[in-house]
Amino acid sequence: MxxxxxxxxxxxxxxxxxxxxxxxxxxxxxxxxxxxxxxxxxxxxxxxxxxxxxxxxxxxxxxxxxxxxxxxxxxEGTRKSEPMDVIRRHFHEKHALQCGFCTPGMLMMARDIIARYPEPSDSVIRSQLSGQICRCTGYAGIIAAIESAAREIRDAVE
Amino acid sequence: MNSHDGPGRWIGASLLRKEDRRHLLGASTFVADVRIPGMQDIAFARSQLAHARVVSIEKPQGFENKVYTLADLGEIRCLDAGPELATFRTVPYPPLAGDRVRFVGQTVAACIAPTRAEAEDIAQEVLLTGENLPVVIDAVEAIKPGGATLFDGWQDNAFIHATIADGDIASVANAPIQMRRQFKMNRQATAPLETRGVVAYWDERLDELVVYSSTQGPHLMRFGIAQTLGLPEHKVRVIAPDVGGGFGGKNRLMPEEIAVAAIAMKCGHPVRWIEDRREHLIASVHARDHYYDFTLYAENTGRVLGLKGELFVDAGAYSLWPSGPYMESSMAARNLPGPYRIEHLHVETHTVATNKTPLGPYRGVARPGACFAIERAMDELAHELGMDPVELRRINLVRATDMPYHTIGGLILDTGDYPGALEAVVDMVDLPAIRARQKQGESDGRRIGVGFAVYTEQSGHGTIEWTKRKSRVVPGYESATVRMLPDGTVHIMVGILNHGQGLETSLAQVAAHELGIDPSQISIRHGDTNATPFGFGTFASRSIVFSGGAVARASSILADKLRKIGAHLLQSPVESVTLRDGAVHAGAASIPISEIARAGNIRPEMLPTDVAPGLEITATYEPPDSGGVFSYGVHAAVVAADPDTGVVEILQYAVAEDCGTMINPMIVDGQIIGGIAQGIGTALYEESPYDPSGEPLATTFGDYMMPCAPEIPRIDIRHFVSPAHNTLHGVKGMGEGGAIAPPATIANALSDAFRDIGAKFAETPMTPRRVSEAVARARGDAV
Amino acid sequence: MKSAAFQYSRPETVAEAVALLTAAEGSAMPISGGQSLLILMALRMTMIDRLVDISRLPELRELRDDRSDVFIGASTTHAMIEDGKIPDPSTGLMSRVASRIAYRAIRNLGTIGGSMALADPSADWPACLIALDAEVSIAGPDGQRWEKAEDFVSGAYETILLPGEIVLGFRIARRQSMRWGTAKVSRKSGAFADSMAVFVEAAGDGLPRAALTGTTSHARILPRVGKYAQNRSILDPGDLRAAILDDLAEIVPDADAYQLRCHVATVSRAITDARAS
CATH class of the missing domain: 3.10.20.30 (Beta-grasp domain)
Known part of the structure; x- marks a missing residue:
């Protein structure tokens, strides 16, 4: 030990x-x-x-x-914190989760992508999500949520 | 019985999901998150031998009382699994190995320790000594006479040989076109992101065995566990907490569930087993593994007359309770004629035992294989006839005017416009533009191809269909209990399970429609056998039809009662009142539901004399004709393939589909896209191969390729809505459809890309190696 | 899927690390990012008695730019290279290669030194560093030595590292007018390469170097391809193919037809990629 x-x-x-x-x-x-x-x-x-x-x-x-x-x-440490609450809301609105098992890891990755790519394109989001497996959604909602959350976070900064 | 005086704004609303919040906060409870004081971990020692007579199982010294073998579990009554047919050979699947091991990964012993790591330390030291037996690995070879068998007393390795036939195949023996083809859909895993897991303990206060399990059907598992362990059912409680995807793979009673439950009653403390990914890939439910060899009979015009051939399903080593592997073979054979007006069918099916992991259901069950075979064959026939594959389908598809159409496979296609859906996807992918691009060629040397496939998806099938299948369990109905609480909010207890399908939302929408209240006032409860009425669980795209129906029926009965009480309180005749917007209305006067709920629950003196107190209704539901209703769709894919490396990219994917009335279109689209992603996995990536000695070769996600975001393209969807005549609101199940057509669609696109050289794509997954080899073979190059 | 038990130490200096590795009873292994090693251990495919944590040793984190060449410490992560946080002797090649290794979360911890030392036959760095003609700095019980990257990897999961030795870092020369290209075939995004080629050439600086990985053995230079490409601005596809196949016959004699097609494709495309830049 x-x-x-x-x-x-x-x-x-x-x-x-x-x-x-x-x-x-x-x-x-x-x-x-x-x-x-x-x-x-x-x-x-x-x-x-x-x-x-x-x-x-x-x-x-x-x-x-x-x-x-x-x-x-x-x-658990991201509860009630920006920008994760924004990302969470977009995940909810874009139907970015089904069974929810991948969701915490997906959110952590989503926040990281948005931090490194404030204006992530569809192809950037896809390639950065490589290795984050979601068995349920086919990724469409997740990609849409990251794209729109990034936009909202960007707009809030500007 | 629908309550049409409600506001009607919930059926068809893309309501955001009620179940999202806990997942988004990381506050959900999956089985691995369950904490019971004193709980210890179990690791299984598993067979590394593919087929052997067990000589001895040695427990490591000093850990004898921490290791359980079959003899230590007490009396176990292995349930007969598979159809109730005299021709089906049932065999016991013991929770831990008995006198023989029959596949690599089979459970041999269960080892207990305070942590999983320590339990694995013990498991590693358990020594299985076996006398090796010949390994049976090829389903076609396995039923030839004189070979080795998995089970003593069997003449060959078939669980069952059965013929599915109708019409008169001999009558087309002289058809001008006779085309024979072979197709193979290889074995794969189901791979929900949450693996399976079981936590079990004896609850002294309630005097019952509690089993938390990541399962799709807790009530059925309670029945199975109780029967196997010889316990009365009132002493067994099964809880499915949050379940991280199932897709069919969590809908069978598995050896680990029985072993862990049995050990919990013996060891004196709670125990837990969480399947790891390697265990999942080698020992959880495997899927598909079909081999087709058949001949299509057709006219020179392209009109297909008949289909005759054989189907081999490699079922693995055991039959899983309840349905066993014949369901895979019979459904595949019955779906082989597809959505086409084929009049003669003769398919000999062989459901074969091999030294591999037992086969079970996976999203689409049987139909992805059947669709792959028939849709590939239709393209091959078009090529033979020099026709466009789309044109060939136009000639043969069941038409809207044919509905209801009895297929030669014995299915009754109820409503829809199949040719219309075909034209829609042809339009969506802009076929002429693709043909022009193909003529031009690609600057990077890749080939472009477009492919189409049509599928149907039987759903909402009940007593008639399951009885026809000779099922040991007939999931002919679902139940729901609707309980209005004194403040007017509602609990609904259901026997199905929500593990990603959004049923906590869509069932609330169904109830809200009947009760005239907002879905936010309704909580759906499921997954605990002590808290919910009996049900069969979520599988076979059945929950919206059956559970939706049960919820609607119970809600509707409750709504009648609310109207009666409301009318009484408003001093109006019941015929004159309506229930909407959270109140009962009589002309300009109204009374809120909360007042009615208060009267109904805690102020019985306010009730009319002919109304009993209490606002709780339990109802069951089964559609009036339980042969099933059919969703359908047409998929189209445009792919680019590298002829040398065989790497395939999907450039475009379009779907026209019809699942009748949509309760929540957002959820419907989510199910379609998710299903297609899994279908793309089957088509291009996922495979669980074995070497000739029975060694599984895909044991981690390093070998077992799961599609990620770069592998899944954007998917365009166009909806047709042909409501079912036979279900409440005209809904049809649609959870599986997305997964059915992608292998066929993508294979047809590849075939189109290399049509000039005639490369054959007849086996999934179409890995870079297989694609490259198909091209090389067609070119006459070294393979 | 949990690792067997092992001892763990976190030395403060390279000398201490070398001493721990040398003195350990049973098997000992250095760990830095652990992104391959911990997986092998969790699967119990590798059993190790003592892990020596070298991830914090300052010598291994060094980055030096000496104008003519660059030193990259062994603990430099793939992500640092991907993000351009190192002095780059490769005009972007290393960043490109890094960006295609596994997944971002893996790249954040996985290190270039660990990748070389493990020598997975499908790993990306061996091919890249061989193509760049890098030199490997090695510390061990007998002091420090330099070896050419090309000689460092000697087989599948085999290097010339002796017991107790660790990789300190890599020296890579800056070249004038360097051109590079790379191509990779894998079963899906982020998966190990079934074939990966790197091609590097520079003005007046000896033979162009084509390196190949994804074979059953280790990353290797294709000498005939280099020779053929030298001073030839337009390559005849047939001749290039013949040169590649000649090299492959020597370095991967057991390759089947599909593997040969992949290798021919990646090597050709790496050259095309270089010449297009």
Missing amino acids: TVTHLTINGETISQDINPRESLADFLRERRNLTGTHLGCEHGACGACTVSLDGMVVRSCVVLAVMCEGRKIETI
């Missing part, structure tokens, strides 16, 4: 962590942050996407012990 200090959704904690525990399992099983979902556990589906020091990462292929001193944000 390795004592690890990290910040999760703004709260700094220090906890003994088994080295083999993935960040996803740590969040879900030790911190009860179950909004981060596991769809494949080998970095290929994107359901477990969280933010690590402001970057999107797959929490199933991150060791929790390697997060010493780092800042983690999960979907």
Whole structure:
């Protein structure tokens, strides 16, 4: 076990962590942050996407012990925050979710795309979403939601 | 019985979904999110042998009481699965291996530990010693005489041989055109993003076994688990919490559900098993795996007369409860004539056991294979005759004036305009423009092709159809309980399950229409056998027809009661009142529903003497003719294919479809697009192959290709609306249709792209390798 | 799908890391981004007794621009390269290659050094760095050494790294009037390459270099293709194809007809891509 200090959704904690525990399992099983979902556990589906020091990462292929001193944000940490509330609303309005299992990871990725591409084209959104699997929607609603959320966020800045 | 005095603004409204909020906040509860104090994890030791007699199963030292084998589970009564036909060979599928293992991935032992990682440590040390038996891997070879068999006493490996025939195929033996073709739709996974999972414990207070399971049908699973474990059903509660997609793959009683439930009653603490993706890909329900070999008989004009041939369905090692694998074969055979006026059919089906993962339903069930076979064959026939494939379809399609049309496969196509839908997609893709572009050629050396495919989707089928299938369970109805609370808000309990279909919204719309209130005043409850009336679950595109009907009927009965009470309180005759906008109206006077609800629930003295107190109604529903209603559609795809590398890009995808009355068009479009994305997966990417020794080759998403956003094009949809005569509001189910036609559509587009050299596209998925090899073969190059 | 148990250490210096790797009982492995290694461990395809976390070692994070060449530390992530956050000796090639590796969330942690050290036969960096004729800086118990990238990868998942050695980074020369092209065939977006070629040429600077990956073995240079393309502005498709096939016969003798078609396509297109720029 390795004592690890990290910040999760703004709260700094220090906890003994088994080295083999993935960040996803740590969040879900030790911190009860179950909004981060596991769809494949080998970095290929994107359901477990969280933010690590402001970057999107797959929490199933991150060791929790390697997060010493780092800042983690999960979907739970984005409640009542801009711009995620805007993105959430567009996901709702564009029917960007069906079963909802991919949704938290999709939202984390969507926010990252909009941050890096304030005016994302259809093809940019598609290629940036590669590796985020949604089995239900066929992606149409997700792409439309990211496009329109980006526009609203852009307009608010201007 | 429809309440037409309501405002009518909810049927057909693209209401935003009520169920979105919890998912968007990351606050939903899937089975892996369920937390029961004291819960420990289970990992399964699985067979690495494809076919072997079990000699011994050794538990690791020091962990003997943490490892359960079949003998440790107590008495297990494996249920007979498959149709009630004397010709169908039933075999037990034990929750953990008995004397034989029959596929790589079969459950051998269950190992318990405080964490999943530690449980896997134990599972890794469980040693299965087996005496290897010959591996059966090819369904066609497997029924030849003299070969090895999976089950002792079987003459060959067929679960069943059955002939589906009607008309007189001999009468077309001299038809001028006779074209024989073979088609293969390969095996795949169902791959919902949430894998399966089970949490089980004994609830001492209620004195019952509680099983949380990621399932599409909790009531049926309760029945199955109780029967298997020999428990009375009132001691079993099954809860399907949020379910992250099912698509058919979560609609069978699986060995892990039984094993985990059995262990929960023995080990003294709650247990949990969450399927990992590798387990899912090798041991959850597999799908499709059809091989067709048939001859089309036709006139020189292109008029198709008959179809004769064979169908092999590779069913894997066991038959899954309740329906078993013959449903796949019989449905595929009956759908093989497609939406065409073909008058003679003779298909010999072989449903074959092999040393692979058991086969089960997946969105579209059987029909994607049948559609692939017939629609590919229609294009091939057009090529043989030098006709345009669209023209050939015009000649053969069932016409609007033919409705209702009895197909030679025994299906009754009820309403619709199939040729009209065909013309619509031809228009949507601008066929002349594509032909002009093809003449010009592409600067990057790719080939452009356009393909079409037509499908029908049987839905809302009940007692008649399931009885015809000799089903062990006849999902002939659904039930709903509508309960108006004292403030006028409403709980509706249903026996189906919502796992992405938007039913928490569309069922609320159906009820709102009857009750004259806003859907926001209505909550739909589902998934808990202790809280909902009996139902069969969500599958076979049945929920809007059956559960929608049950909700409408119960709501309508309640609405009558509200009118009666309202009339009494308004001192008006009941014939003179209407129910709308949250109130009962009599002329200018009105009384809000909240007042009526108060009277009905907690002020019985205000009720008329002939009205019993209480505002709770339970009703069941089945359409009057339960043979089913048929949605249909025509898909068109324009593709660009690289002749060397075989990489395919979909440039355009268009759909004209008709599912009768739409309750929520936004949700309908979502289902169509999502279904097409899965169909594109079947067409181009997804495959679960085995090597000759029975080793599964796609065990992670690194090998099993799931389509992502770059792989799925924009999809244009045009709706036709031909309401069913036979269902409430004229609805038809439509959850599966999108997945049926893409393999055929895309294969036809590829075939069109290489029509000049005659490249053959007869097998899915059309991976870059298969496409490149098809082109090389046609060119006479090395393959 | 959980990894077996292992020990974990996070050394402060390269020397300490090398000492930990050398001294470990059983198997020891350095970890940086972990985007391939942790997957292999979760699948229990790789069992490791000790992971040595080198992701924070300052030496491996170094980026130096010495005008004539550039040093890129091994812990540099694909995303940093994709986003142009490194001095770029390749006039955009490395950014292009990085942008097509797996998915963004993987690229945020996956490193160029890890990719080279793991030497997956389908990985992108070996082909790119070989084409750029990069040199690899290696630290180990016996000190530091330099090796050519071309010699560094020696087979599928095989490198010349000795026990206890780690990759510090890569030195890549700047070239004048450099032209490059790349092409990739994979089963879907983000999937490992079934064939990927990189072509690099520069003014008066020896042979053009065509590198190929996605074979069953490791990334390799196609020498005959380089020779054929040298000083030839218009390439005859038949002759080019013959040169490619000659090289393939030598470096991937077991390739089947489909693989050959893919390799011919990616190599040809990488050259076309370079010449079109």
